[in-house]
Amino acid sequence: MTAITTPPAATERAAAPGKQPDQNNKLRAWATRAPLLPALVFLIVVTQLPFVATLVISLFDWNSLYPDAREFAGLANYAEVLGDSDLRNSVWTTILLTVTVVLVSLVLGLLLALLLDRKFKGRGIVRTLLIAPFLVVPVAAALLWKHVLFNPEYGLFNGLLSYVGGPQPDWISEMPLMAVEASLIWQWTPFMMLILLAGLQSRDHQQIEAARVDGASDWQIFRHLTLPHLRRYLELGALLGSIYIVQNFDAVFTLTSGGLGTANLPYTVYQTFYQAHENGLASAAGVLVVIGSLIIATFALRVVSSLFREEVSR
Amino acid sequence: MSATAVRTPAPVSDPPGARSKRLKGAGLGVLAWVVGLLFFLPIAWMALTSFHSEADAATNPPSFTAALTLDGYREFFGAGGGASPWPALINSTVASLTSTLLVLVLALPAAYALSIRPVKKWTDVLFFFLSTKMLPAVAGLLPLYLFAKNTGLLDNIWLLVVLYTSMNLPIAVWMMQSFLAEVPVAVIEAAQLDGAKLPTVLARIVAPIAAPGIAATALICFIFSWNELLFARVLTGVVAETAPVFLTSFITSQGLFLAKVCAASLVISLPVLAAGFAAQDKLVQGLSLGAVK
Numbered sequence: 001m002t003a004i005t006t007p008p009a010a011t012e013r014a015a016a017p018g019k020q021p022d023q024n025n026k027l028r029a030w031a032t033r034a035p036l037l038p039a040l041v042f043l044i045v046v047t048q049l050p051f052v053a054t055l056v057i058s059l060f061d062w063n064s065l066y067p068d069a070r071e072f073a074g075l076a077n078y079a080e081v082l083g084d085s086d087l088r089n090s091v092w093t094t095i096l097l098t099v100t101v102v103l104v105s106l107v108l109g110l111l112l113a114l115l116l117d118r119k120f121k122g123r124g125i126v127r128t129l130l131i132a133p134f135l136v137v138p139v140a141a142a143l144l145w146k147h148v149l150f151n152p153e154y155g156l157f158n159g160l161l162s163y164v165g166g167p168q169p170d171w172i173s174e175m176p177l178m179a180v181e182a183s184l185i186w187q188w189t190p191f192m193m194l195i196l197l198a199g200l201q202s203r204d205h206q207q208i209e210a211a212r213v214d215g216a217s218d219w220q221i222f223r224h225l226t227l228p229h230l231r232r233y234l235e236l237g238a239l240l241g242s243i244y245i246v247q248n249f250d251a252v253f254t255l256t257s258g259g260l261g262t263a264n265l266p267y268t269v270y271q272t273f274y275q276a277h278e279n280g281l282a283s284a285a286g287v288l289v290v291i292g293s294l295i296i297a298t299f300a301l302r303v304v305s306s307l308f309r310e311e312v313s314r
Numbered sequence: 315m316s317a318t319a320v321r322t323p324a325p326v327s328d329p330p331g332a333r334s335k336r337l338k339g340a341g342l343g344v345l346a347w348v349v350g351l352l353f354f355l356p357i358a359w360m361a362l363t364s365f366h367s368e369a370d371a372a373t374n375p376p377s378f379t380a381a382l383t384l385d386g387y388r389e390f391f392g393a394g395g396g397a398s399p400w401p402a403l404i405n406s407t408v409a410s411l412t413s414t415l416l417v418l419v420l421a422l423p424a425a426y427a428l429s430i431r432p433v434k435k436w437t438d439v440l441f442f443f444l445s446t447k448m449l450p451a452v453a454g455l456l457p458l459y460l461f462a463k464n465t466g467l468l469d470n471i472w473l474l475v476v477l478y479t480s481m482n483l484p485i486a487v488w489m490m491q492s493f494l495a496e497v498p499v500a501v502i503e504a505a506q507l508d509g510a511k512l513p514t515v516l517a518r519i520v521a522p523i524a525a526p527g528i529a530a531t532a533l534i535c536f537i538f539s540w541n542e543l544l545f546a547r548v549l550t551g552v553v554a555e556t557a558p559v560f561l562t563s564f565i566t567s568q569g570l571f572l573a574k575v576c577a578a579s580l581v582i583s584l585p586v587l588a589a590g591f592a593a594q595d596k597l598v599q600g601l602s603l604g605a606v607k
Contacts, residue, residue, distance in 0.1 A: 050454025
């Protein structure tokens with residue numbers, strides 16, 4: 001890549017003496033940049049400006065039902081978000097939900113990737129079957145779990161349990177957060193599996209063969225060769241998964257409507273301004289989601305960039 | 315993990331060891347099939363239930379062999395007097411296709427300026443694009459809602475088109491950058507030395523190599539737009555409602571309606587399943603933002 005980045009620098013140096021060529025170079029630099037600008041400007045306007053507005057609104061005491069009572073409140077909204085037990089619970093729920101779903105689907109995804117890394121009859125079909133849950137519209141998947149699987153009277157789970165004379169729990173009422181987590185794990189395990197499978201297939205097979213000839217056991221190969229190689233793929237899966245699941249709205253909204261202690265931050269933001277019309281409070285909660293995401297994102301960007309640089313230098 | 319088979323240090327394995335190894339291999343193959351079918355079971359059951367009558371769908375223990383019928387689908391498409399899903403399906407199609415097209419129009423030139431003819435500090439620009447994707451949707455939701463309310467854009471499908479474009483643009487730029495970077499620079503330079511103009515280079519050299527990647531990018535953008543709920547739920551109402559918003563009307567139970575729910579979920583998921591399987595080979599690269607090849 002260095003070969004490509006040098007020409008502009010070189011022409012810049014050559015252009016220093018005269019003014020005419022200098023302008024030419026500027027023109028050329030802008031011609032190189034021009035294709036980039038529409039996308040950049042579009043993104044800044046549509047994503048960054050609204051966030052700045054959220055930041056500003058978060059500093060105001062503003063309920064849209066009483067528009068005249070809007071006044072500057074400083075950091076009072078943040079204090080209220082962190083002081084209110086419901087809102088604090090939703091911070092906790094968000095963390096619990098994200099960590100559980102990411103860890104469980106990562107472990108399941110790793111086991112599935114290891115199974116699929118071997119050759120066996122119908123491997124392509126099994127891979128396709130396993131990807132399918134990820135390709136169900138999230139709301140549809142949540143409806144499927146809520147009505148078709150979890151329904152206490154005629155859901156599939158209790159139906160199958162009744163064959164063996166098992167208990168007939170009311171899944172969503174008795175274990176609401178686990179119900180939400182189960183449906184999300186079902187959808188996100190394929191995602192983790194795909195990333196880890198790609199990682200497994202990029203291993204150095206000669207090295208593994210050599211280790212095997214030297215008498216290393218399957219477990220030793222996994223522990224000392226495969227796992228270190230997979231480390232960054234595991235990190236990438238965990239971080240990308242976290243970014244998506246921290247933001248999850250669909251499953252919480254559909255399965256429990258945020259009830260029974262399952263309201264996470266995105267749902268709380270939605271509810272605070274859409275139903276309670278507390279604009280300032282909702283914005284403060286939104287800013288907190290952003291801060292949480294940014295912390296995860298910083299790590300995610302580091303992992304992506306290390307994989308990326310390796311790719312570029314290859 | 316049968317230890318005897320693995321511990322044999324010599325590459326020439328003795329017959330019993332080889333047999334146990336083959337047995338283990340077959341066992342793991344069967345296990346993979348069992349797990350694959352288990353993961354698919356909810357979808358298979360959803361499909362089967364969608365073809366059952368409502369009475370057969372709501373039995374405990376489940377009736378696997380009940381008579382098949384299209385009643386669930388008829389109900390879903392409004393035969394029983396319910397709301398027709400067609401406006402929502404059309405809205406979703408318009409929003410997903412148009413935003414995907416817009417994404418391609420904006421992302422292709424950007425990816426070109428980040429790979430084939432890169433600007434200075436192109437990696438920084440690339441990472442700026444990615445960082446905007448890390449900003450959660452709720453970050454700008456309220457201002458967007460207030461903006462739409464004050465400009466009369468509430469319940470307007472074109473607002474969703476713009477938002478879906480911004481949602482997918484970073485992913486698309488990343489994916490396309492990684493696909494365009496696979497085009498060998500030497501070939502492009504050789505063609506330019508031979509006097510080929512930019513459009514010729516793009517059409518003859520870049521397009522054929524990058525086309526599968528561009529197609530996969532489009533499919534993934536389509537999936538994300540089709541799936542989106544939060545923006546659609548907050549910013550649309552009766553007129554611009556999308557398919558996922560239509561599905562939310564099934565959140566509260568309405569008597570016996572399992573077959574209808576299954577039919578609805580399946581029909582609305584079909585475009586995503588089709589697009590996902592079509593893009594299967596490039597799915598990982600897209601979902602990992604080009605970090606995994």
